[in-house]
Amino acid sequence: MEENECQQRLFLTDLPMEIIIHILQFLPLSSKYRASMVCHSMYNIFNDPELWRQYEVCIESDKDNDSITIEEHDAKILISKFGKYFKILTINICGHLIGMPKDWHPVLLKLSNQCSLEKLILKVGPYYPGSESLRKKIPRPPKEDMVVLLSLIRNAKRIKQLDIQYWPFLPDYHEDQDIIKVIVRNPTFHRLEHLSILWPDSRQMLSVYQPTLPNRRMVLELVSHLKNIKSLRLRSTMLSNDLLKEFAHCERVDKLQLMKIYVTHGKSNPQFHIPFINPSSWKCLTDINPNFSVNCWVIPRVQAAVLSNMLTFDCPLSRVVFLEWSRVTDLMLESITSKYSKTLKRFELYCGLKNYDNSLIRMVEECTSLKHLVIKSCTWYGLQYRTVIKLAASRGSGWKTFLIDEKNVSIVDNIDHAENDEMVDHIENKLKGIAIDPENDDRKMKRMELKESLAAILGSEFDDRRKALIIYRNKDGVQI
Known part of the structure; x- marks a missing residue:
């Protein structure tokens, strides 16, 4: 007492x-x-x-450092004491997997047997400078390390989300080291609802790193055993007609809701070619599942005709994002407008932008479901201010997201003479830059007039911050 x-x-x-x-x-x-x-x-x-509930296991691959040793010692005690409560687990093995410290083996094996995971995130062997040479010297991770890591999948009972951000997808693995074979042999994975395969997070979206990808046959083998998938994130090269037909089976009615495609393309590397998808493959899937939609992130400077090989007329494209290194043309914008006028809900542009005003206006006018518009181009003054007003007025207070970076807006009528900028030549590599004049009073006044006009058009929720013209009504949980 x-x-x-x-x-x-x-x-x-x-x-x-x-x-x-x-x-x-x-x-x-x-x-x-x-x-x-x-x-x-x-x-x-x-x-x-x-x-x-949530924990990230960080392991340095075969590195000896006192501070790392202390941190890992505390982590092992924490896992031993509270690991049974983990529901969301991230395995982060930094650097190329050339050998995991052996004292981690019993820790991970015990964890795989005692925790009841709902979500597993795998970051095994992420890219870092110099790792390419390591991959050539030691291309295949040690067998015992792979078996231990895969015990988390082998012993999973209730997992619903699997996010494979990095993984050494190499051919001719033994079955107990092949992640796809291990998933297929675990009957409890039929509960899996969300699958992500080598989808880069936002910080790696612009990475030039090209990992070894699982081929289309491997992805099809995996998905064919996961009958309750609701969302799938994958790279464009993993997509195939057979995969779409698999999702169109009657036993999957109303299951798959969203497919996110990260478009990569490399002429010199066949594994990064954009696939040709028959329009009938998309149609079969949308016929059996009318609520299914596709989101697409484009990184390469790919031609409209090549992209159209995959994104055909019957593809239910609801969101398209052109990343900084990609390229947009009038032909591409017109193609999107004509094919997806009924399905497109969100358009984002981060690449170069110049003289596409009419195409953007037409897209907004004809794509009646488009309620999210983000333009944060890497170039200056690519959009006339009158165009911005027209885009805003086309929806008015109906915009849920309206975000345009100020630097992309030219506040004079003729964009060819918008600024009296001076070209600055660099001796090395013959590079050129633009020296932008300081903002004068006339420009400031016109910019304020533009913001006042937008405030009147967009309504009281209009917000001017971060040097952008923004309206963001997050009514449906959509994130920028």
């Missing part, structure tokens, strides 16, 4: 247990662990599963 009273005096608060747990959730996992070791009066609180 005296011990309980002592603990109550040490832990002075009238807050309900649920509130305390909610507050502690904002602490980094390492801080939670340290607090759990010293605050014995809060023992019951720190054993609440919600505090340990």
